[in-house]
Each structure stands twice: as structure tokens, then as C-alpha cells.
Amino acid sequence: xxxxxxxxxxxxxxxxxxxxxxxxxxxxxxxxxxxxxxxxxxxxxxxxxxxxxxxxxxxxxxxxxxxxxxxxxxxxxxxxxxxxxxxxxxxxxxxxxxxxxxxxxxxxxxxxxxxxxxxxxxxxxxxxxxxxxxxxxxxxxxxxxxxxxxxxxxxxxxxxxxxxxxxxxxxxxxxxxxxxxxxxxxxxxxxxxxxxxxxxxxxxxxxxxxxxxxxxxxxxxxxxxxxxxxxxxxxxxxxxxxxxxxxxxxxxxxxxxxxxxxxxxxxxxxxxxxxxxxxxxxxxxxxxxxxxxxxxxxxxxx
Amino acid sequence: xxxxxxxxxxxxxxxxxxxxxxxxxxxxxxxxxxxxxxxxxxxxxxxxxxxxxxxxxxxxxxxxxxxxxxxxxxxxxxxxxxxxxxxxxxxxxxxxxxxxxxxxxxxxxxxxxxxxxxxxxxxxxxxxxxxxxxxxxxxxxxxxxxxxxxxxxxxxxxxxxxxxxxxxxxxxxxxxxxxxxxxxxxxxxxxxxxxxxxxxxxxxxxxxxxxxxxxxxxxxxxxxxxxxxxxxxxxxxxxxxxxxxxxxxxxxxxxxxxxxxxxxxxxxxxxxxxxxxxxxxxxxxxxxxxxxxxxxxxxxxx
Numbered sequence: 001x002x003x004x005x006x007x008x009x010x011x012x013x014x015x016x017x018x019x020x021x022x023x024x025x026x027x028x029x030x031x032x033x034x035x036x037x038x039x040x041x042x043x044x045x046x047x048x049x050x051x052x053x054x055x056x057x058x059x060x061x062x063x064x065x066x067x068x069x070x071x072x073x074x075x076x077x078x079x080x081x082x083x084x085x086x087x088x089x090x091x092x093x094x095x096x097x098x099x100x101x102x103x104x105x106x107x108x109x110x111x112x113x114x115x116x117x118x119x120x121x122x123x124x125x126x127x128x129x130x131x132x133x134x135x136x137x138x139x140x141x142x143x144x145x146x147x148x149x150x151x152x153x154x155x156x157x158x159x160x161x162x163x164x165x166x167x168x169x170x171x172x173x174x175x176x177x178x179x180x181x182x183x184x185x186x187x188x189x190x191x192x193x194x195x196x197x198x199x200x201x202x203x204x205x206x207x208x209x210x211x212x213x214x215x216x217x218x219x220x221x222x223x224x225x226x227x228x229x230x231x232x233x234x235x236x237x238x239x240x241x242x243x244x245x246x247x248x249x250x251x252x253x254x255x256x257x258x259x260x261x262x263x264x265x266x267x268x269x270x271x272x273x274x275x276x277x278x279x280x281x282x283x284x285x286x287x288x289x290x291x292x293x294x295x296x297x298x299x300x301x302x
Numbered sequence: 303x304x305x306x307x308x309x310x311x312x313x314x315x316x317x318x319x320x321x322x323x324x325x326x327x328x329x330x331x332x333x334x335x336x337x338x339x340x341x342x343x344x345x346x347x348x349x350x351x352x353x354x355x356x357x358x359x360x361x362x363x364x365x366x367x368x369x370x371x372x373x374x375x376x377x378x379x380x381x382x383x384x385x386x387x388x389x390x391x392x393x394x395x396x397x398x399x400x401x402x403x404x405x406x407x408x409x410x411x412x413x414x415x416x417x418x419x420x421x422x423x424x425x426x427x428x429x430x431x432x433x434x435x436x437x438x439x440x441x442x443x444x445x446x447x448x449x450x451x452x453x454x455x456x457x458x459x460x461x462x463x464x465x466x467x468x469x470x471x472x473x474x475x476x477x478x479x480x481x482x483x484x485x486x487x488x489x490x491x492x493x494x495x496x497x498x499x500x501x502x503x504x505x506x507x508x509x510x511x512x513x514x515x516x517x518x519x520x521x522x523x524x525x526x527x528x529x530x531x532x533x534x535x536x537x538x539x540x541x542x543x544x545x546x547x548x549x550x551x552x553x554x555x556x557x558x559x560x561x562x563x564x565x566x567x568x569x570x571x572x573x574x575x576x577x578x579x580x581x582x583x584x585x586x587x588x589x590x591x592x593x594x595x596x597x598x599x600x601x602x603x604x
Contacts, residue, residue: 032453033461034489040460040468091425096417115398119421120468123393123428124460130432131455134448142444146436149451151334153433158342158426159335166342166422187336 063200164188190222365502466490492524522578
């Protein structure tokens with residue numbers, strides 16, 4: 001699979017994820033719901049249906065496919081994970097947090113609606129993620145659903161993503177050392193990417209060994225994702241990214257790029273992608289898509 | 303059981319819930335967590351360990367006890383539900399939402415810490431609720447955990463609590479009619495109280511009929527809770543409540559008290575408590591505590 005073919009595959013997957021998310025965010029109540037208020041639903045849809053790359057759902061689906069997991073269940077778990085990712089962007093963009101006005105070339109949710117809508121839409125998307133996993137339409141055993149709920153909650157919560165965002169805010173006043181940067185990044189962005197890959201193994205009912213291997217794969221690409229992001233922050237201009245850039249430097253935030261320089265970062269990215277891909281060599285050619293994904297993440301331009 | 307004995311029972315239960323919540327919000331990482339950042343944990347503890355009545359955990363535990371559910375599992379599910387309740391208070395108090403500076407006589411979380419801490423602590427508590435239910439320490443079958451996760455997500459999400467808060471914010475500019483008020487209240491405060499009672503039946507593995515009966519009981523006391531709240535808003539002074547009162551009237555929000563008057567509201571409260579208690583008559587004297595709870599909720603003074 002060439003890089004172009006891989007990107008076409010990723011685009012097709014993103015379109016399918018977008019369609020599923022749109023259906024999940026429809027206005028028909030499910031059992032136990034009283035009403036889906038139209039203004040709240042509109043804010044949630046604005047925050048989710050924005051043409052993202054849907055990298056995390058893609059990783060869930062490809063990890064599940066590699067290990068023989070059900071594609072429809074993987075699609076729903078991927079959609080749940082994307083709801084968490086989108087809620088985190090909505091809340092991180094708030095004035096009290098990173099205070100960003102633009103995201104993917106569009107006004108952020110609190111600019112397009114208001115702050116209350118952004119807070120509530122984020123809370124609702126976070127809650128809905130667990131609904132989607134537990135719902136009867138997700139055709140997995142209850143034991144798998146329990147494992148997914150637990151792993152997702154730990155990846156997204158105080159010991160993972162929200163804890164990482166707390167460390168990130170603290171880093172604006174006290175620059176962390178290298179170990180501190182790595183911990184922050186493994187929590188803020190790494191934990192969800194790690195979960196995406198591990199979720200595929202849970203959906204497939206894989207062995208402990210395969211689950212651990214996918215977990216380590218997810219950790220490596222999580223590191224690569226953040227390092228590529230830090231490099232892009234230095235290199236890219238605002239037009240390419242569709243959001244303000246150079247903000248890390250302006251805020252004096254510590255990154256590995258700032259510590260070690262761009263040449264080191266590019267070499268480290270190549271090494272991480274190679275290490276991640278190598279973890280899947282024993283699966284043979286079936287692992288080609290995920291291996292391509294590792295290189296894609298390390299080489300991404302936006 | 304006299305009212306005084308009931309209140310002593312409620313106080314003992316609240317102390318046990320507080321101790322469990324304090325243990326759950328300790329600084330030791332669980333598997334899958336990378337770190338629990340101290341400032342975030344401190345904000346979460348501030349938002350939760352504040353001497354609340356712990357009415358929702360009490361209802362989970364008493365509903366489970368009535369139907370023969372495991373007390374330890376009920377305590378954990380009750381603690382999870384309290385995390386959701388506390389997160390909703392933290393976010394509702396934010397300047398962009400209800401903009402409250404005081405809660406239970408103490409500065410609200412965003413005043414004691416800052417807005418970013420309040421947003422992140424709320425997000426983390428919401429996420430942690432699902433962790434607590436799914437964790438191996440909650441000794442329930444996976445099928446029960448799946449049902450609890452789904453029912454809690456639907457009670458707390460866009461079709462329940464957060465949807466109700468969205469309707470409540472909209473009601474500041476466009477006063478709803480009686481049906482609109484009832485829908486808003488059944489979502490904003492009713493859904494979690496209904497879940498509390500239904501959760502007991504799920505924990506006990508009860509019949510569909512018993513689960514429905516507890517659900518209806520929860521709906522009735524949810525209505526009573528909100529009506530008592532609206533009455534208190536009119537009657538109580540700021541000192542008794544430990545927060546600003548008379549705000550509903552100042553904001554021009556519609557309540558059933560405003561529509562029908564205080565005498566109607568007091569008669570309706572008595573009727574609702576009686577109807578709720580009557581639903582449990584067939585359980586005999588074992589239901590006495592829950593029946594007392596219905597009257598307590600209807601007659602509460604703060």
C-alpha cells in the first residue's frame with residue numbers, strides 16, 4: 001500500500017465514521033432518554049461533525065481488523081472514542097483553558113455558540129461515549145464492554161487525558177523537565193491513542209500478549225504523534241494548520257523539540273515509527289495498514 | 303422509624319459515603335493510570351468532599367437493600383452517582399452557567415481554585431464515575447455493570463441531566479409552559495434521582511416489575527425534590543440555604559410554584575410523597591426507610 005493509497009483508505013474510513021457519528025447524534029430519543037434538546041444537539045453536532053481525520057476511530061478499526069474483531073462493534077467503539085476526543089478539544093479551547101478562537105479553520109464552539117453551550121456539549125459528548133459502548137447496538141459481550149468502559153475511563157480521566165491537561169496548564173507557569181514533558185504528553189495525547197489500539201484487541205477478544213503488543217504500539221505512535229505536533233508547531237504556518245501556531249514557544253512551554261532541537265526530533269520520529277511498525281512484524285502483511293499508520297503519524301504535515 | 307431516627311440513619315450513611323469517596327479520590331494510581339496530578343486531585347476532592355447529604359447514594363443503597371442487592375456494590379455505585387452529581391454542581395456554578403460564588407456556605411470550586419480547575423475537575427469526576435462502576439472492585443456481573451453504565455449515561459447525558467441544564471439556560475430568555483417546566487425538571491434533577499432508585503434494582507438483579515416500580519418511585523421523588531426546591535427558593539433565606547436564594551424569581555424562571563402558588567405546591571408535595579410511598583406498600587415494613595425518604599424529600603428545609 002503506497003502512502004497515497006493509505007491516505008485514500010484513511011479518508012474513506014473518516015467518511016464512514018462521520019456518517020456514523022451523524023446518525024448517533026440524531027434527534028430520536030433512545031430508551032431512558034426524556035428529550036434531546038435541539039440547541040444542545042446542534043452544539044454537539046457542530047463540535048463533532050467538522051471533517052476531522054478521525055485517526056482514533058481508524059486505529060480502533062484497524063487494530064480490531066488485524067486481530068479479527070467485529071468491524072461494526074469497532075466502528076461504534078471508534079465513534080465513542082471520537083466523542084471523547086472532540087469533547088476534549090471543545091473544553092480545551094475554552095477561554096479559561098487554552099483560549100483558542102479557531103479550530104480546523106472554523107470558529108471554536110464557544111465562539112460559534114457560547115461558553116455555556118461549549119461546556120454542556122462537551123459534558124454531553126463525554127457522557128455519550130459510555131452510552132455508545134454500553135448500548136445493545138454494540139454487539140460485544142458484557143465482559144468486553146466492561147473492559148472497554150474501564151480502559152476508556154482510565155485513558156480519558158484524571159490518570160490520563162484530563163490529568164495531562166491539568167499538567168499542561170501547570171506547565172505554563174513552571175516548565176517541566178524532560179521526564180515531566182514525557183509524562184504530560186503520554187497523558188494528554190498518548191493515553192487516547194494507546195486506548196485506540198488496545199480497544200481493537202479488547203473487541204477481538206485477543207490474548208494478553210496481543211493486547212499488550214497493541215498497547216505498546218499505541219504508546220509508540222502516541223509519542224510520535226505528539227513529537228510531530230511539536231515539530232509542526234515550530235515549522236508550520238497558521239494557514240496550513242488552520243489554527244494559531246507557534247503558541248508553545250510564545251507560552252514558553254517545554255517540548256522535546258525545544259530541549260533537543262529539530263534534527264534530533266526528526267531522527268527520533270523516524271525511530272519511533274520504525275519501532276512501532278516493528279512490533280507488528282510477526283503479524284505479516286496483515287499489519288501493513290497499521291504500520292503505514294505509524295509512518296503517516298510520524299510524517300504528518302497537519 | 304421516627305423522622306429523627308431516619309435523619310440519623312441518613313447522616314450515618316452520608317459519613318460512610320464520604321469516607322468511600324475520600325478513599326476513591328486517593329493519590330494511588332490504579333492499573334491503566336499514568337499519574338494522578340496533585341492539583342487536579344485537590345480540586346476534585348474540594349468539589350466532592352464537602353459534607354453533602356449524599357441523598358443519591360443513600361437511595362441507591364436503600365433501594366438495593368430493599369431488593370436484596372449487595373451493599374458494597376451499592377455503596378460503590380452510589381459513590382459513582384455522587385461523582386456525577388458533584389461534577390454537575392461544579393459546572394453549573396461556573397460563570398458561563400449559573401454563576402454562583404457560594405455552595406453549602408463555601409466558595410464554589412472556580413472561586414476557591416480557578417475556572418480551568420473547575421472545568422477539569424468536573425470532567426474528571428464525570429469520567430471517574432464510569433471507572434468506579436466498571437472497576438473489578440465493584441463485585442457485580444458484567445451484564446449488571448453494562449446496564450448500570452447505560453442507565454447512568456442516559457440519566458446524566460443529553461437526554462437527561464445535561465439536556466435539562468441546556469433547557470434551564472434557555473428558560474432564562476423564554477419562559478416554558480407547564481409541560482416545558484415538567485420536562486426540564488424531570489431531566490435536570492429528576493433523571494439522577496430516578497436512576498438512583500433504579501440502580502438498586504439493577505444491583506439486586508430484580509424482576510422487570512420491581513425495576514419499573516423503583517423507577518416510578520424515583521420519578522415521583524424526583525418531582526417532589528424539585529417542587530420542594532422551588533418552594534424553598536421562595537421561602538428560605540440565604541442563611542438557611544448557604545447559597546443565594548430567590549434567584550429563580552429574579553431571573554424570571556418559570557416554576558410550578560410561580561404558576562400555581564405555594565398552597566397548591568404544598569398540597570402537591572404531600573400527594574407526591576404519599577403516591578411514592580404507596581408504590582412500595584407491597585414490600586411491607588422492609589420499605590419503611592425508602593418511604594420515610596419520600597416524605598423527608600417532600601418536607602426538606604434545605
